[in-house]
Amino acid sequence: MVYWIHIARSIDRVTLHKEKCAEVPSNAIRTDFWEGGWFDYPTKERALAAMEQAGTTYQKNCPLCKP
Numbered sequence: 660m661v662y663w664i665h666i667a668r669s670i671d672r673v674t675l676h677k678e679k680c681a682e683v684p685s686n687a688i689r690t691d692f693w694e695g696g697w698f699d700y701p702t703k704e705r706a707l708a709a710m711e712q713a714g715t716t717y718q719k720n721c722p723l724c725k726p
């Protein structure tokens with residue numbers, strides 16, 4: 660299972676998704692962590708750690724895929 664986090668700097672929020680979530684773009688491209696974007700991790704623990712590192716005010720779990 661792969662987990663994705665979506666860092667949205669413009670709204671100061673990071674969201675956790677599961678691999679198969681419809682919201683994860685099929686052409687997700689790794690961009691700069693500090694600029695935001697989509698990032699995948701092999702375990703939920705690492706995804707959660709990355710969410711902490713993102714340093715955004717808001718952290719949420721996707722209501723669609725319920726990671």
Ligand SMILES: [Zn+2]
Pocket residue numbers: 675676677680681682683721722723724725
């Ligand atoms: Zn999702």
